[in-house]
Amino acid sequence: MNWKHWAGSAMVAATLSGSAQAATARREDGGRLADGRAVEAIALANGHGVSARILAYGAALQKFMAPDRHGKSADIVIGLPDAGAYEARQSFFGVTVGRYANRIAGGKFTLDGQTYQLPLNDRVNSLHGGGKGFDRQLWKVESVTSGKVASVVLRHISPDGDSGYPGTLDATVTYSLDEAGNLTIAFAAKTDKPTIVNMTNHALFNLAGEGGPRDAMDEVLTIPAAHYTPVNAALIPTGELRAVAGTPFDFRKGRVVGQALRDGHDEQLAIARGYDHNFAIDAGLTKAPKLLALLADRASGRVLEVLSTEPGVQFYTGNFIDGTMLGKNRHIYRMGDGIALEPQKFPDTPNQPAFGSARIDAQHPYAHTMIYRVSITK
Template sequence: MCARQEPPTSREEQEPVKELFGELSDGTKVHRWSLENGGTRLKVLSYGGIVQALELPDRRGRYANVSLGFGTVEAYETSSPYFGALVGRYGNRIAKGRFTLDGEDHRLPVNDGDNNLHGGPEGFDRRIWEVEEFTSASDVGLVLRRTSPDGEMGYPGTLTTKVTYTLTANGDWRVDYEATTDRTTVVNLTNHVYWNLAGEGGGSVHDHELMIAASRYTPVDAALVPTGELADVTGTAFDFRRPKTVGADLRQADPQLLYAKGIDHNMVLDKGLTQLPEHVATLREPVSGRTLKVATTEPGLQCYSGNFLDGTLVGPGGRTYRQGDALCLETQHFPDSPNRPEFPTTVLRPGGTYRSTTIHSFNL
């Protein structure tokens, strides 16, 4: 395996291109930005900060969009299972839609059975973000900003959020998150790209090879909420410490796999929480040769094997998405941390700054 050797991208090629993508049902305009650098092409929407497409070449130089999504605003507004979305205020599940913070109880709207999922039914993925383009000598990108008012979706505090998407000269896609608050709150931001390195609509990812540097994971109950245990991955379907195919052990008779209809679990990264991003996962598609490497500052990685895709959603290429047709690798703090003081904290207080970085590198 070798890194892609791309010719330098010219200044003209680096300039982001903005266009009207469509309108929401209330008439709000949604714009799309197209960026290219280092051989990677990225398309981002102002609605939900959504990665609408991420295009990569294969070993023969043929491009494909490796991120599941839609071709219309309407589909994102009415049908999307968080395809490519910027997720917040709290990525993943909060049990029963409630938590106690500094002695005060907070109730959140539930949108996943009895749980609050990905910030609630009107989370950051369903909001319009302010978008500013930038270019430098080597990079091109977008700065997305949004202020979430106190009490939005039940969360305390006015949260001022800035997320920076950068395409580097090497073709890496870097995501930097920042947030501040005027009242103590909880924050857990992530991005929800559904990866298929064969190309969106290209079939199952069960033959993709996956490595995750995690010796433990957080088992869940039937509602997919962590039990609080940090379990050893040895002998389970969750052991990806050495590369193996995504589908290698999915047919094990394990209640954890039955609860989620596959893998939908937080992996406890061996490195823990770090100030600088460290490599934690590698995903490779053997036919195309495309490889994704993930580095992050976060202590957890939600691995989701596309279990709830059921063939009813159609991508921009006109192909349906079925169970197992994508893999999500969501860098994060652990699910339900506000109710689990033994987990790494997600509390943000006034005067502090939430910071998180994830880097996606693409090789052949």
């Protein structure tokens, strides 16, 4: 069988839907922070073996269970055992990142003639909000709902000047799980004065099951992007939109993730220690979520589709995961144990106008809808 052709079609997977059943949402104990604060976890489950566990700390996707072609469930995201572990060491595993996901060069940007300085937590750059971003906050659980769709709404208010960003930002993240295996994550934010926003989820997936004997490098990935944004030595986009054709970055027809991962002939793989690059999705920015990536595990039959309204997706092969962190069930995570597919605006967009705009204001709030859709192929 031509696996590249198989992975390139989002239509080959059999959905997990069936007769209508009620999806459930349940509050659980998510652990405690160092200051004693209790953290809620919310477990969402449908009637077909798909479930997700959300931590209020970091608005994080801590667990995502999905069945294989034989009905055996496995947790397909890497993560930490409880909220205290997330607080003790910043991992970004499954968290909501913001205010600005990915890198901003030098931690600086200019808005309406005023320059703002953000914390530098990635050598000379600001990464995922500067080190004390949305992943380090205890979000308020606004509502928990069971029914045809199970959901939880989380809210965080980031004050004016927080980590150097202008404007008071009122942000919400809504996780919803339906009977068809769609885990929808809807981000929304409103501000009292102009600012920049770029929110996403930072889950790292292994469709074989986290902590198992197989890493994610043998999975087949499809990304419908004819171009990507190459980076400099500081992992900041150079401004070029480079064609993927004839390079290890061509995932349009599907390719095994690890096929060219260690090919040092490509300077971009050498710079990033693997894949840590933004792909410019052919469809661009859209009103409705469209396919950004499709990941398939041939052995288990699990398929993951990533859909979003955003114009880019950051593909990251866990290059900086070095075996020093114990994850769930005391699993030792290493490079390649999970891959991230992060829908987003392009990195460093506030400093590169050709990439579009990340600006919002009181009249133009922020919205981003993304979907993790799990299914199986026989």
